[in-house]
Amino acid sequence: MDGRYEVIGSQGCGSAIVEMALVRAGLPHDVTELPYLADGPGRDRLLALNPLGQVPTLVLPDGRVLTESAAMLLHVADVAPDAGLTPAADAPERAAFLDVLIRIVAAIYPTFTYGDRPEIWTGPGEAAATLKARTDERRLAVFRELDGRLAGASRFAFGERAGAVDLYLAAMVFWRPGRATFRRETPRLSAIAEAVASEPELGAVLKRNGLAEG
Structure with missing residues (x-):
């Protein structure tokens, strides 16, 4: 290697x-x-x-x-x-980019860690079902907040090239709550994900990983 x-x-x-x-x-x-x-x-x-x-x-x-x-x-x-995965260190959008990137990994990713297999953390039964439901609710709430934060004229989250935040979104729209919910509830995030998938090399990676439509 x-x-x-x-x-x-x-x-x-x-x-x-x-x-x-x-x-x-x-x-x-x-x-x-x-x-x-x-x-x-x-x-x-x-x-x-x-x-x-x-x-x-x-x-x-x-x-x-x-x-x-x-x-x-x-x-x-x-x-x-x-x-172009990140804004330059002196770019005015750098601080907002870092905030959104860490929001994704600190506030969204853990909802899958604890919600995908909730019985590991709670034991089987009603508590597991409740944890899964609550983490699903929390995830959608954070995605809605991000949708509002990223509203703007740029094609991607922080410019006209797909960066790190956009790559996360391109994969995550295929995870819970699923593609249809993203289109309905977070149209900006959905549009960013579609823009990433439309780039041939990136779209090919998504498709190979089962994260593409059709």
Whole structure:
């Protein structure tokens, strides 16, 4: 894997976001797909690299490992600044970009962590159903707030090129609450996601990961 990145991920998961970032940056990479919750050699290796056993996990060309998706995208942006994944450090929109990026990973992503398999945290039964329902409600509320914040004339969240925030949205519209709800409840986020998918290289990554229509 000399000189190449390795994205460890699973179909339909956030690994597609990191893969799109590497494609946009033109960085050589390989994708290792595995059912990350299934016991076996693949999960054993994943746990050795990332003790939380989560995907995406990114192995850098020098063997170092990143385990948080936002760190991965910011790293790629540092390595390939011309890719436009983030506003420049002195750009007026930089602060708002960072706020939205961290909002996605700190306020939205955890709703899937706790809501996808709520019985892990509560035990089976009514409490699990309640946790799933409440995390679903919270997620939609945050997405609605983001929809209002990102309203504007630009094609993407912070300009005319797809950046890190846009890549997250392009994948997330296919997760709960689903594509139809995004179109109805958050039309701005839906339009951003469609704009990302319309770019051939990025759309191909989404499609390969089962995150595309048709």
